[in-house]
Amino acid sequence: GPAQRLALPQSRRLSRARRLRRQWEGDDIDLNAAIEVLIDRRLDLAPDARFFMRPGSQPCASSTLVLLDLSASANDLASDAGTTVLDLEKQAAMLLAQATSGEGDRIAVHGFCSDTRAAVYYYRLLEAGAPVATALGRIGAAQARYSTRLGAALRHAGTLALRVAGERRAIIVVTDGEPSDVDAHDPRYLVDDAREAVLELRGRGVSVHCVALDAKAEPQLRAMFGFRGYRIVTNPAALPQALVRAYARATP
Incomplete structure (x- = not known):
């Protein structure tokens, strides 16, 4: 472990x-x-x-869904030690799930990628309330490919999150940059689509936050998640602790 x-x-x-x-x-x-x-x-x-x-x-009972960006760019190296962004995302999700087990809160870990609007892949790696140990293999085996159609993934995650019991519900997106897809020729389109998904979820009582590894994407992150709805991690090794801070903020 x-x-x-x-x-x-x-x-x-x-x-x-x-x-x-x-x-x-x-x-x-x-x-x-x-x-x-x-x-x-x-x-x-x-x-x-x-x-x-x-x-x-x-503290009231809460249900949190961690949504991992499993697009191909997550295969990029995040450090000189040979660790990829994907490795760090999966480690951070597993550490958060293990840290919160026994606290009374329910944690789910899901992932997504996309290959045009006709093919959005969504992976339910750890379900809320399930023993963390049963999902470590699925999380560890998750692969990164294709693109990042965030709005569609958020809508699906929100539908699932609203089915889980809990006084407070939150979604935390972990990503290495801004959304993209091969059939989206205007780069602003997917940002606006994700922003509308965030607004819709917040309007239904779901807290939505983001932890991102790309400082260059800050204008897009701010447009999608709002003034304090995101956190940029400049040191990839600090991603697990940043995810815990986002969790604490999302479920105060």
């Missing part, structure tokens, strides 16, 4: 009374979150509309 050990943020284990921030509804406004929504709307981006606060005690 992987030698790296991830620790969840301590705040997730506290049961004392506290203020729950970034909620879909509540008695008070979370001012920082509300400011971010206003900035996103001004920039015509996809806002995360959770800007309320409410009193709480224990």
Whole structure:
């Protein structure tokens, strides 16, 4: 198994009374979150509309779907040590699933790639609530090929996420760059399509975040996921910890 050990943020284990921030509804406004929504709307981006606060005690049960980009570019080397982006994506997903087992939260790990709009491949590597050990082989054997039609994959992931029980639902996309496909001649089309998918999911109560490895794709990431809906990892080795931070933010 992987030698790296991830620790969840301590705040997730506290049961004392506290203020729950970034909620879909509540008695008070979370001012920082509300400011971010206003900035996103001004920039015509996809806002995360959770800007309320409410009193709480224990963390609510959550269901998180980690969606891995399995397009061919993930076969690129991520370090001089010969590790590929795909290797890091799979390691990060497995570490998060192992770190959260026993915490009461449900984790799913799915992957996608595409070969035109007529062929979007979607892989259910670990189902929510299933023992992590039963899926390590499937995650480890996942291969990367073809392209990245993110909007279509997000819509399918959202349909699956909404079927799983949980007071809070989240999707975390792990990708090495912006969406692309061989039949999309306007590069902006797939970005706009993914942005609409994100808006639709957030409107249905699903939190959507992204962890990305390509700083050059920041304009596209911001357009798709909003002002603070994404995190760029400049050091690929830090991807597992960045995924944990995204998980903590998506399921506060």
